[in-house]
Amino acid sequence: MIVKxxxxxxxxxxxxxxxxxxxxxxxxxxxxxTDADIISCVEFNSDGELLATGDKGGRVVIFxxxxxxxxxxxxxxxxxxxxxxxxxxxxxxxxxxxxxxxxEKINKIRWLRRKNAANxxxxxxxxxxxxxxxxxxxxxxxxxxxxxxxxxxxxxxNSVTALRVPILTPMDLTVEASPRRIFANAHTYHINSISxxxxxxxxxxxxxxxINLWNxxxxxxxxxxxxxKPVNMEELTEVITAAExxxxxxxxxxxxxxxxxxxxxxxxxxxxxxxxxxxFEEPEDPTNRSFFSEIISSISGIKFSNNGRYMxxxxxxxxxxxxxxxxxxxxxxxxxxxxxxxxxxxxxxxxYIFDKFECxxxxxxxxxxxxxxxxxxxxxxxxxxxDVMLEASKEIAKPRTILKPRRVCTSGKKxxxxxxxxxxxxxxxxxxxxxxxxxxxxxxxxxxxLYLFQDRQ
Amino acid sequence: MSSDDTIDTNNLTNISTKxxxxxxxxxxxxxxxxxxxxxxxxxxxxQKGQKFFDSGDYNMAxxxxxxxNRLPQSKLSAVHIPEPSAPAPIPTGDTIPTPDCLANxxxxxxxxxxxxxxxx
Numbered sequence: 001m002i003v004k005x006x007x008x009x010x011x012x013x014x015x016x017x018x019x020x021x022x023x024x025x026x027x028x029x030x031x032x033x034t035d036a037d038i039i040s041c042v043e044f045n046s047d048g049e050l051l052a053t054g055d056k057g058g059r060v061v062i063f064x065x066x067x068x069x070x071x072x073x074x075x076x077x078x079x080x081x082x083x084x085x086x087x088x089x090x091x092x093x094x095x096x097x098x099x100x101x102x103x104e105k106i107n108k109i110r111w112l113r114r115k116n117a118a119n120x121x122x123x124x125x126x127x128x129x130x131x132x133x134x135x136x137x138x139x140x141x142x143x144x145x146x147x148x149x150x151x152x153x154x155x156x157x158n159s160v161t162a163l164r165v166p167i168l169t170p171m172d173l174t175v176e177a178s179p180r181r182i183f184a185n186a187h188t189y190h191i192n193s194i195s196x197x198x199x200x201x202x203x204x205x206x207x208x209x210x211i212n213l214w215n216x217x218x219x220x221x222x223x224x225x226x227x228x229k230p231v232n233m234e235e236l237t238e239v240i241t242a243a244e245x246x247x248x249x250x251x252x253x254x255x256x257x258x259x260x261x262x263x264x265x266x267x268x269x270x271x272x273x274x275x276x277x278x279x280f281e282e283p284e285d286p287t288n289r290s291f292f293s294e295i296i297s298s299i300s301g302i303k304f305s306n307n308g309r310y311m312x313x314x315x316x317x318x319x320x321x322x323x324x325x326x327x328x329x330x331x332x333x334x335x336x337x338x339x340x341x342x343x344x345x346x347x348x349x350x351x352y353i354f355d356k357f358e359c360x361x362x363x364x365x366x367x368x369x370x371x372x373x374x375x376x377x378x379x380x381x382x383x384x385x386x387d388v389m390l391e392a393s394k395e396i397a398k399p400r401t402i403l404k405p406r407r408v409c410t411s412g413k414k415x416x417x418x419x420x421x422x423x424x425x426x427x428x429x430x431x432x433x434x435x436x437x438x439x440x441x442x443x444x445x446x447x448x449x450l451y452l453f454q455d456r457q
Numbered sequence: 458m459s460s461d462d463t464i465d466t467n468n469l470t471n472i473s474t475k476x477x478x479x480x481x482x483x484x485x486x487x488x489x490x491x492x493x494x495x496x497x498x499x500x501x502x503x504q505k506g507q508k509f510f511d512s513g514d515y516n517m518a519x520x521x522x523x524x525x526n527r528l529p530q531s532k533l534s535a536v537h538i539p540e541p542s543a544p545a546p547i548p549t550g551d552t553i554p555t556p557d558c559l560a561n562x563x564x565x566x567x568x569x570x571x572x573x574x575x576x577x
Contacts, residue, residue, distance in 0.1 A: 026572040026575065027571045027572045027575045028571045028575035029575075034571075036568070037570065037571050037572075039572075053572060055570060055572075057568070057570070059567075059569075059570045061570050061572045061573055083572070083573050086569065086570055086572075086573050088567050099514070236499045237499070238499075239499055258499070285470075288470060288474040290474070290477035290478050290480070290481045291477075291480075291481040291484060291485075291491075291493055292477055292480065292481065293477065294493075338473075341473055341476045341477060341480075342476045342479070342480065343480070344476075344477060344480040344481075345480040345481075345483040345484045345487070348484060349484075349487075448571065450572055
């Protein structure tokens with residue numbers, strides 16, 4: 001297919017498939033990894049201009065897309081992301097009453113939609129959610145009569161004989177982050193999810209057993225909307241693993257569990273949403289169950305599609321697509337790394353079976369991306385039903401390197417370029433990935449490094 | 458893109474069940490007393506730690522956990538603790554903490570993330 005445009009001729013791949021190329025890598029590429037540098041969440045904002053990361057050390061780093069518009073070809077903006085702002089969001093704390101450490105690790109970041117010049121995001125650790133305001137300052141006030149910006153006395157008030165009007169003068173752009181709200185003390189268990197409502201006024205926070213609803217303006221009050229704590233803890237069989245608000249129905253939210261069940265709740269039906277409006281569960285033949293069945297069915301991440309008609313759930317070995325109108329079974333099911341099924345015993349021994357992988361859609365809901373081990377990540381094409389496994393590694397960290405598909409072999413005969421399942425590095429896992437809302441730019445967190453890839457231009 | 462992982466559901470279910478049951482047999486062979494994850498397993502997961510008499514006791518246990526080897530028997534018992542960082546249990550009050558054997562508290566010095574200062 002040939003398209004003539006401007007004075008050039010562009011050759012477009014016949015099948016329209018994305019050719020992923022390396023764009024940037026953030027962080028040190030040294031082998032030694034400091035614990036605090038491990039990235040624990042990645043999130044684009046609603047227009048994709050900002051990309052936030054949270055780490056185990058409680059820090060947030062925000063990158064901004066290159067703002068320059070000097071290119072001769074319109075709609076061909078640079079895809080580089082550079083540091084915009086960084087701040088310490090959470091600190092390690094000690095709960096003296098229970099003698100428990102509260103980790104400062106950022107579990108989730110969620111952006112609010114922009115309403116004015118400033119950007120707002122919610123960041124949470126295990127116990128406390130914070131609303132941060134990130135704003136730009138490019139002017140300062142000059143010519144104070146008595147005190148300067150920081151309050152220092154400039155002149156003796158008695159020596160003042162004439163007054164001048166302070167003026168605004170330009171200064172180098174600085175980006176400031178300040179905590180505007182702190183939502184604390186509402187969770188007995190560890191917070192695993194936060195989700196902003198489409199009304200942009202409320203949000204939910206979910207821990208292992210409860211989900212709370214907050215108003216962004218009010219920090220001393222929270223409504224409990226789901227409580228699955230049994231009266232007798234000995235009867236506990238299921239915990240909440242993730243929760244999310246519907247992208248446009250402000251009254252609907254879903255939450256997933258460690259048993260692989262997703263429940264859709266309607267806040268207009270009842271104040272306490274313990275009774276689900278719909279339950280999404282894949283039927284399973286009880287004779288097929290093994291010791292591992294429940295563990296690997298535990299859902300580690302859920303996401304609504306952008307159009308609000310579907311949702312995806314990630315369990316240990318697969319990603320499932322659900323139609324909200326059909327709760328009997330998923331409409332699509334994709335295997336991420338089936339070669340691990342015959343390794344479940346050792347994966348259980350090493351605790352890797354409890355790793356929590358996330359998943360995400362692209363902007364048009366036609367692709368799904370999720371991570372795996374050995375710094376592999378997989379992208380599924382929902383239309384062609386084809387998929388590709390790619391690797392985020394130092395070796396491809398050169399500009400415009402095209403990523404080659406990676407293959408894992410299970411049996412003895414290893415072909416060239418294939419990697420044996422026993423050689424996979426289970427410590428190098430990709431748990432967090434994000435897809436730009438409008439373009440084919442993806443951010444992949446590989447332990448302490450953030451990789452950015454884009455469609456070849 | 459490959460189509461290796463498209464699903465032939467019936468065939469897959471049979472193969473996957475077989476593989477899983479094989480893995481289950483392996484596990485039972487290694488750890489005969491391991492029980493299916495049940496309520497206790499989840500409770501431990503919720504606790505993500507244990508109660509101590511006071512913060513001195515806590516820090517003592519943490520320091521001891523660092524020096525001693527993590528017992529593989531923890532997998533053999535019925536309860537499975539998924540969090541590897543939990544300190545090994547020492548009965549409260551057994552030892553009196555002294556300053557030199559306490560683990561260091563995390564300092565509040567803010568180090569800039571290497572995503573900012575590292576390779577561009």
